[in-house]
Amino acid sequence: MRMVTAMQTWWRRRSGVAVMLLAITAQSPLWSQQNMNPVLAPQGQHPLVHADMPPGSLGRIRGLSPGPLQGAYQPIEIHAPAGVEVTAAVPGGFPPPVAQPMRLAVLVGGVYRFQLTNLPMQPGTELFPTVEVIDRLYPPPGQEGNFPIPIHFDALDIRDALAGRLVTRVVYLEDPQTAFAAADPPQSQRTLDVRPDTDPLLTADRLGRPVAVIRLGSRVPPDQPELLDGFLMGSPPWIPLVSAGTTMLPPGTP
Amino acid sequence: MNTPITARILCLVACVGPVVGCSLPAWKNQLPFAAAHQEPIPSPTPVANTSQANTSQANTSQANTSQVNPAEATRRAAAPLQHASLTEGAAYPPHAAVQTTGHFAPASGANFQGYGCPPGMNCPPGPQGQPGGFAGRWGCGPAGHAPGQGYQQGCFGTAAPCYPQMPPLASFGLDPQEFLCDGGDQSPRAVYTVEDRIAGVDLEDTVVKYENGAGDIHVVPSNRVCIYAPRFAAVRRVSGAVTDELATGPVAYLRADGTSDILADQPSSAVMGPIGPQRQELARGPDAVRLRELGVPIDRVQGPMLAQEILAAMVNLSLLKDGVLRDADKPWIAKGADAALVWSVGLAPEVMASELRAVVLSRDQAAEGLTTYELPNGRLRVIKVADRPTAAVGDIVTFVLRIDNLGDGPVAKVELTDNLTTRLEYVAESQSCSKGAIFSTTDNDGGSLRLTWKFTDDFKVGEGAIIRFRCRVR
Numbered sequence: 001m002r003m004v005t006a007m008q009t010w011w012r013r014r015s016g017v018a019v020m021l022l023a024i025t026a027q028s029p030l031w032s033q034q035n036m037n038p039v040l041a042p043q044g045q046h047p048l049v050h051a052d053m054p055p056g057s058l059g060r061i062r063g064l065s066p067g068p069l070q071g072a073y074q075p076i077e078i079h080a081p082a083g084v085e086v087t088a089a090v091p092g093g094f095p096p097p098v099a100q101p102m103r104l105a106v107l108v109g110g111v112y113r114f115q116l117t118n119l120p121m122q123p124g125t126e127l128f129p130t131v132e133v134i135d136r137l138y139p140p141p142g143q144e145g146n147f148p149i150p151i152h153f154d155a156l157d158i159r160d161a162l163a164g165r166l167v168t169r170v171v172y173l174e175d176p177q178t179a180f181a182a183a184d185p186p187q188s189q190r191t192l193d194v195r196p197d198t199d200p201l202l203t204a205d206r207l208g209r210p211v212a213v214i215r216l217g218s219r220v221p222p223d224q225p226e227l228l229d230g231f232l233m234g235s236p237p238w239i240p241l242v243s244a245g246t247t248m249l250p251p252g253t254p
Numbered sequence: 255m256n257t258p259i260t261a262r263i264l265c266l267v268a269c270v271g272p273v274v275g276c277s278l279p280a281w282k283n284q285l286p287f288a289a290a291h292q293e294p295i296p297s298p299t300p301v302a303n304t305s306q307a308n309t310s311q312a313n314t315s316q317a318n319t320s321q322v323n324p325a326e327a328t329r330r331a332a333a334p335l336q337h338a339s340l341t342e343g344a345a346y347p348p349h350a351a352v353q354t355t356g357h358f359a360p361a362s363g364a365n366f367q368g369y370g371c372p373p374g375m376n377c378p379p380g381p382q383g384q385p386g387g388f389a390g391r392w393g394c395g396p397a398g399h400a401p402g403q404g405y406q407q408g409c410f411g412t413a414a415p416c417y418p419q420m421p422p423l424a425s426f427g428l429d430p431q432e433f434l435c436d437g438g439d440q441s442p443r444a445v446y447t448v449e450d451r452i453a454g455v456d457l458e459d460t461v462v463k464y465e466n467g468a469g470d471i472h473v474v475p476s477n478r479v480c481i482y483a484p485r486f487a488a489v490r491r492v493s494g495a496v497t498d499e500l501a502t503g504p505v506a507y508l509r510a511d512g513t514s515d516i517l518a519d520q521p522s523s524a525v526m527g528p529i530g531p532q533r534q535e536l537a538r539g540p541d542a543v544r545l546r547e548l549g550v551p552i553d554r555v556q557g558p559m560l561a562q563e564i565l566a567a568m569v570n571l572s573l574l575k576d577g578v579l580r581d582a583d584k585p586w587i588a589k590g591a592d593a594a595l596v597w598s599v600g601l602a603p604e605v606m607a608s609e610l611r612a613v614v615l616s617r618d619q620a621a622e623g624l625t626t627y628e629l630p631n632g633r634l635r636v637i638k639v640a641d642r643p644t645a646a647v648g649d650i651v652t653f654v655l656r657i658d659n660l661g662d663g664p665v666a667k668v669e670l671t672d673n674l675t676t677r678l679e680y681v682a683e684s685q686s687c688s689k690g691a692i693f694s695t696t697d698n699d700g701g702s703l704r705l706t707w708k709f710t711d712d713f714k715v716g717e718g719a720i721i722r723f724r725c726r727v728r
Contacts, residue, residue, distance in 0.1 A: 146646075147646075166494070169490045172488070173431055174431070174485045177676075178676075181676045189487060193489075194489055201489075204489040
């Protein structure tokens with residue numbers, strides 16, 4: 001007897017409600033639309049995906065969904081306070097930081113470990129946040145690198161992380177029909193703070209389409225070298241992109 | 255002289271020769287004057303499949319167009335008079351929001367037929383076990399990669415492995431949230447009411463109201479222009495340092511000493527059992543990510559393809575230049591509706607002068623008689639284009655509105671309304687109109703402005719106007 005379990009996720013764009021589908025078929029290995037159940041049920045049931053899932057889980061579920069997500073590179077742009085140096089992990093460690101804003105292309109579903117150094121008023125302190133891109137954009141041909149997902153590590157996030165707290169930031173694509181009628185400067189990002197018992201992924205899904213999850217805490221690299229690869233989340237490959245503020249590419253980038 | 259009525263009369267009455275040829279489709283494309291002034295409705299000549307489809311839409315839209323006389327409006331006081339309809343559906347489908355910008359171009363290195371696995375090689379199975387791989391599209395990987403990663407044979411006779419090629423799915427239908435649209439008439443439709451106002455003009459709507467010679471009042475929408483301008487925001491949550499714990503049981507109970515303690519609740523503290531390590535095992539999934547290292551190198555598709563420079567010559571479009579739609583221009587107009595069309599203002603007058611020299615019909619004006627018929631059926635068409643297909647926050651987008659009277663009679667009381675969407679901020683004093691009009695702005699529900707042009711003069715037959723204004727993307 002063949003038993004194939006398939007999980008499928010996609011996002012309802014018009015209504016802004018994310019749906020993950022669970023398909024259990026006994027006969028066919030293909031996706032079955034009729035055996036899929038919604039994740040975010042409107043009756044207040046527990047969703048199957050939430051922001052508290054460990055890094056990589058959301059991306060893995062998204063990777064199982066149909067669509068041009070597997071193996072797709074999505075450009076992102078890293079923003080941090082002035083003076084803060086940012087670099088992304090490569091196998092074995094971190095390359096030297098580059099100028100901001102750092103622009104790179106990452107795999108959808110991959111978890112990338114970053115290193116923040118030269119923090120303001122915190123000499124010698126480092127932070128190691130993770131960025132998990134769970135969805136991608138579909139720009140016109142030839143414009144793939146011009147519309148990155150902005151990833152912001154703002155000063156408030158850094159302050160909370162240095163105080164021992166965990167900051168979970170879910171970046172979502174705004175619905176233009178309900179967008180806020182004010183422009184944001186490129187150095188900042190409009191942020192909605194929610195209570196600790198509120199799922200930011202669910203909230204972001206109601207406001208738009210979640211595309212990335214940022215986790216910024218106080219975790220530091222392990223002392224044992226054999227655990228470093230796990231800390232770096234496997235160091236998935238990324239491609240450096242040249243942006244307006246980039247003058248050189250980091251050496252040793254994949 | 256420059257009216258289509260004159261040309262038609264010359265044809266019907268004088269019959270001065272085949273030069274005019276207004277009623278013969280075979281001659282239309284040969285005569286710039288005839289094509290320019292005698293064919294306000296696009297020709298049904300089957301130049302392409304697109305034109306055929308558009309022609310049918312034009313007939314449908316015309317059939318759906320209803321006219322309401324204000325004299326009858328009093329009998330319909332409780333109901334809106336005129337639904338917005340599209341009179342020129344051939345060029346502007348009423349609900350075709352945006353034409354597809356993306357197209358399935360052959361992937362790099364995949365010069366074999368279609369996107370299937372190249373013949374004679376063993377392409378890896380697809381992610382779901384489907385033969386042929388993801389969406390049936392495979393291409394060769396970067397040169398220099400040895401095919402030793404489980405593939406038995408190189409890609410298309412090369413040493414490169416076979417990689418799934420991601421199609422440029424940049425069509426509008428994939429996710430409209432990434433686009434910023436303006437124009438058209440979204441539901442509910444715009445209507446003209448007996449209170450002499452236009453209702454139902456929602457955000458993004460652009461409609462024009464006019465009255466023809468018979469007293470009928472029409473409300474006509476423009477086409478819809480969409481610009482790729484995604485904007486992001488974030489939801490932030492700050493939690494304690496200890497996470498991923500589960501309440502497994504109470505810590506202790508408080509023993510009551512007497513009846514006075516009956517109101518004292520038991521403490522809600524509980525034993526917290528960490529469940530983090532189990533989840534941490536689940537997080538060790540980078541191996542699966544490595545397997546997905548099959549994407550298209552993004553530097554390959556990052557060429558400096560600036561649509562603005564490439565399409566700058568599209569200012570020669572007769573539709574924008576002199577308001578005449580030709581079949582050959584329809585594909586470009588479709589792209590213009592998708593904001594990929596560039597409007598270059600500076601070059602327009604030069605080309606316009608060179609085109610108009612073809613209007614040489616003086617010898618044919620020696621007709622025996624000239625009879626002028628006053629036809630009351632004026633009809634307006636509204637075109638809207640943007641100067642750029644993509645925009646970032648803070649960029650300036652220039653919109654151009656072209657209004658033409660394509661009917662057989664003049665129209666009066668023309669009022670154009672453009673209700674800007676939330677993320678479009680009108681740049682003050684940036685509008686210009688080639689015809690006399692009273693411009694006004696009012697706040698709308700989206701925190702933006704509702705732009706209104708009330709034309710002071712009538713639109714004669716074949717007469718048009720061009721409106722330009724700029725918006726800043728929020």
